[in-house]
Amino acid sequence: MPEFSYADLLPLGEDATGYRQLSSDGVTAHSSFGRNFLEIEPQVLTGLTAAAMHDIAHLLRPAHLRQLRSILDDPSRPGACCPCARTPAPPS
Numbered sequence: 001m002p003e004f005s006y007a008d009l010l011p012l013g014e015d016a017t018g019y020r021q022l023s024s025d026g027v028t029a030h031s032s033f034g035r036n037f038l039e040i041e042p043q044v045l046t047g048l049t050a051a052a053m054h055d056i057a058h059l060l061r062p063a064h065l066r067q068l069r070s071i072l073d074d075p076s077r078p079g080a081c082c083p084c085a086r087t088p089a090p091p092s
């Protein structure tokens with residue numbers, strides 16, 4: 001049997017994760033009794049949940065990621081010799 005090895009579930013320290021801000025509307029900072037608090041409107045949490053579910057369903061589905069990989073790796077696709085499928089389209 002393997003020996004147990006403890007690991008912090010949510011370790012503290014530097015976080016190099018890239019985040020995106022959805023909006024600051026509906027979020028208010030308050031100070032009381034020497035402590036800082038955030039007041040978050042219910043619709044903000046609903047929007048955050050919707051964005052998270054979209055990202056999980058779209059970006060983390062293994063079948064979707066395999067499909068994207070097959071498109072990029074397909075030598076018969078037009079422009080396979082250039083990295084055009086790897087770069088975002090210019091803004092219109």
